[in-house]
Amino acid sequence: MTSVLQPGRGPIPAATYLPSTPEHVLWGRLPCAADEPVLTVEPGTSVTLDTVSHEGILEDQGRDPAAFFGRHGVAEVLEDAVALAGSAHPHRFGVDGPHVVSRPIAVHGARVGDLLAMTVLHTTPRVPYGVISNRHGKGALPGEHPRDGAPLFSTFAAVSDDGEHGLLPLTPGAPPTVRFPLRPFLGIMGVAVPGPDRPHSVPPGSHGGNLDINLLTTGATLYLPVQVDGGLAYVGDPHFAQGDGEVSLTAMEASLRATVRFDVVPRKDALARFGDLAGPLAETAEFLVPTGLDEDLDVAVADCVRAAVALLQARFGMDPSLAYAYLSAATDFRISQVVDVVKGVHATIRKADFGR
Structure with a gap:
């Protein structure tokens, strides 16, 4: 023990x-x-x-x-x-x-x-x-x-x-x-x-x-x-x-x-790697994890999807419409928590899908 x-x-x-x-x-x-x-x-x-x-x-x-x-x-x-x-x-x-x-x-x-x-x-x-x-x-x-x-x-x-x-x-x-x-x-x-x-x-x-x-x-x-x-x-x-x-x-x-x-990731490097982040972004060995946060869970989901599209565009040069399609086909959007007044959603984008 x-x-x-x-x-x-x-x-x-x-x-x-x-x-x-x-x-x-x-x-x-x-x-x-x-x-x-x-x-x-x-x-x-x-x-x-x-x-x-x-x-x-x-x-x-x-x-x-x-x-x-x-x-x-x-x-x-x-x-x-x-x-x-x-x-x-x-x-x-x-x-x-x-x-x-x-x-x-x-x-x-x-x-x-x-x-x-x-x-x-x-x-x-x-x-x-x-x-x-x-x-x-x-x-x-x-x-x-x-x-x-x-x-x-x-x-x-x-x-x-x-x-x-x-x-x-x-x-x-x-x-x-x-x-x-x-x-x-x-x-x-x-x-x-x-x-x-x-x-x-x-x-x-x-x-x-x-x-x-x-x-x-x-x-x-x-x-x-x-x-x-x-x-x-x-x-x-x-x-x-x-x-x-x-x-x-x-x-x-x-x-x-x-x-x-x-x-510290200087702003120039941050823009090149992740785009212009408005909120938290996590990364694991397997996933890029953009987030959405709002008191309304529907808004949190929408914000997370927007953050994920922007991340794919900045990180891999992916067309936004194709990024949106990819997310629908391949990415899980998970509810982080629903109990902290501001609800949280995070996406799990597999880096291996992009050869990274």
């Missing part, structure tokens, strides 16, 4: 390390231009960041992770989660978002108009358990779940002894017999927005943020248009697993230690 990775202990792959102790994180809000960077790094630098899941520390769960997880037989809880929950860190439940995110990292030379590239090099679970929650009025079925109008339903999800699967019971209180594969990723990866106001952590946007794209596992890169000089990048909302859609408000939320490389 996975051991507990307390702050500063265990494997730290990168030479630069950012813990998630209270002074190094924001809770419920994302960085803006007014925030001072907690680190400034050169392009190409890798940073190992500890992340803390919000599940188990929120006010409606008692803001006491030792007691919350202790009820499930957990003997060792993350010290940084306990410290944050017990601190005077400003968090307004029901006003701010739930997510814990790192304070921003500035990347030297990143300028407005460039792209900031964030490549996930490694993820390690910090604990051998997670939580899946639904809260009243939220999720894909807000009038139906939680049942009986309860304000909160949280289920504890264990990790298998081999560390490869999450475990759930078929009925409450029964032994866990349902197994599903773990694919750890960071639900929040983003850059700071202009101005003096920190945005809410829940809705994603052109800044990235709470994208919840489950393809952003080890080896994937997220490209984001730089909105503030230096980029001021951040991560958070760690997941052990999530299905496309994330219908029950959260997926298997659990703390990760992640190593991320930060690179």
